[in-house]
Amino acid sequence: MVGTNPAEFWSKADELCKSEKMDPNLTFNIAGIELKDRYVQAPLAGFSTITMRNFAHRYGAGLSYTEMISANALFYGSQDTFEMLHDTQRDEGPLALQLFGYEIDHIEKAIEIVEKEAKYTFLDFNLGCPVPKVMKQKAGSHLLTDLPYLYKLMSAIVKKSNHPVVAKTRLGFSNPEDITKIVKVLEDAGVKAIAIHGRTRSQFYTGHADYNYIAKAKSIANVPIIANGDIDEKNAKDVFDLTKADALMIGRAAIGNPLIFKDLVDLEEGNPLTIRTxxxxxxxxxxxxxxxxxxxxxxxxxxxxxxxxxxxxxxxxxxxxxxxxxxxxxxxxxxxxxxxxxxxxxxxx
Ligand SMILES: Cc1cc2nc3c(=O)[nH]c(=O)nc-3n(C[C@H](O)[C@H](O)[C@H](O)COP(=O)(O)O)c2cc1C
Missing domain, CATH: 1.10.1200 (Non-ribosomal Peptide Synthetase Peptidyl Carrier Protein; Chain A)
Known part of the structure; x- marks a missing residue:
């Protein structure tokens, strides 16, 4: 198998994954752009390479994300970061390019750069990262502590971007009830879809994602909601049923398991699951x-x-x-x- 030329490999993957769907109940769309199914590969720093993204695309994910890309690094011209942008030229399916940052002028400049250097479908903005290095820059989930500033920032991003803007957030900084306010702020700013990780920043990765708050967010949202957190092929249907989300985003469960997207699509279509040794x-x-x-x-x-x-x-x-x-x-x-x-x-x- 190793050494197979790419064309042979992908034709095998295509055989494995006949998931181009016509049933509108089993697809979703963002800003009028139709995605082939309701399963999304999450951004995972250190993992979301062109390899992970193309395996996810080929095995069935309707949408994939780059890992978070620093607006500051682009502003200051970091070569490594530019290379991440150039990789997107080879993505084989719909892609959300994710930026993170705080200063509006740096982010506006970063958007000018990604518009020129990268190929993507949606511009995503990170409102969920909990790590201290990012928090120190007032970026990631720190932005959830100041909703008036969040509105100003997201409005500026929407105005600057020629691509539809989406956002990925946690339920809140420490209070999960904040998610409904956050959704409204993002919608008012012109964001076209929101991925919600069902934890607060204070929770980091402890406990379990709380889908009840995602359900609350969905019940008041006018844009598509993508549910995220601890989702795999075993609980996917329950999460859909509980949250009524438009799509599910899979992170850790897809590491080393790109075929999870095929399994999810098969389950949804009532096809028998392929047993893999x-x-x-x-x-x-x-x-x-x-x-x-x-x-x-x-x-x-x-x-x-x-x-x-x-x-x-x-x-x-x-x-x-x-x-x-x-x-x-x-x-x-x-x-x-x-x-x-x-x-x-x-x-x-
Ligand atoms: C190693 C790792 C890297 C991550 N990198 C990012 C990132 O770059 N951008 C982002 O929005 N979320 C990032 N996340 C969060 C995931 O996208 C996702 O929200 C979280 O892992 C919960 O989903 P899961 O339970 O399906 O993994 C990362 C998570 C992990 C574990």
């Missing part, structure tokens, strides 16, 4: 490795990232612990493939 998952991992080294710019970065991503493909493998330990020493495509082949052949106990 760990050997099938290993074959998909090999494709993923092949694609990563073939399509990403920095082989060293790929090697490091795969140390986290690859084990997620290996759930169920008897020698998973040993393989994971050995993976820390893999520094090239060949070393990864050799290790996986050994695991497949039962050569690692």
């Amino acid at each position: 760990y050997k099938d998952n290993l074959e998909i991992l090999k494709e993923y490795i092949d694609y990563s080294y073939g399509f990403e710019r920095d082989a060293h970065k790929v090697s490091l990232a795969l140390r986290t991503i690859a084990p997620a493909f290996l759930t169920g493998l008897p020698s998973i612990k040993k393989v994971r330990t050995l993976m820390v020493h893999c520094n090239s495509k060949e070393e990864y493939i050799e290790l996986i082949d050994k695991a497949l052949n039962g050569e690692i106990e």
Whole structure:
């Protein structure tokens, strides 16, 4: 399988994923742009590479996101950040390009840059990131502490952007009841869809996403709502039923499991789920490795990232612990493939 040329690989993926839908109940649209289904690949810093996005697109996601891109870094001309923009030229499906920042003039300049350098469908703005480095810049979920400023900022973004603007938020900074106010502020500013992670900033990733607040937000919203937080193929239907959301966004459950999008679409269409053995998952991992080294710019970065991503493909493998330990020493495509082949052949106990 490894070394398959991309055309062959994707024709196989297409076979696996006949998910172009006509049923309007099973699709959704943002700002009049029709998306092929209601499942969205979440932005995941460090993971949402062109590889993850194209695997998500090909295996069925209706929309995918870039990881958060710093408006300040673009403003100050960081080369790495520009390269992230150029990668979007190769996305194979609808893409939301996500920016984060605080200063309106920096963000306006960043929008000018992304309009010129990147190819995307929607401009997304991050209102959810809880990490201290971002909070210090008053960006991410810090923006939820000052709704008048949030309105001013989002209005400026909508005015500046030639692409429809969407936003991704948490329920609030510390009070989940704030989500209804946040939704209204965003709508008034002209935002065309809102992804809601069902936690506050204070919760970080603790506890469980609270879908009741997403349901509340949906009940007063005039724009599509994308529910997010702890969603996988097991609870997707319940989350739809409870929240009445227009779409579901999947983050961690898609790491090492791009076929989750095919499973979600199959479940919704009443098709039997494809049972995959760990050997099938290993074959998909090999494709993923092949694609990563073939399509990403920095082989060293790929090697490091795969140390986290690859084990997620290996759930169920008897020698998973040993393989994971050995993976820390893999520094090239060949070393990864050799290790996986050994695991497949039962050569690692
Ligand atoms: C490693 C990691 C990186 C993330 N990076 C981003 C990001 O760049 N932008 C963003 O809006 N959210 C980011 N998130 C949040 C996710 O998009 C998502 O909201 C959260 O993980 C909850 O969804 P899940 O339970 O399906 O993972 C990140 C989460 C994780 C775990």
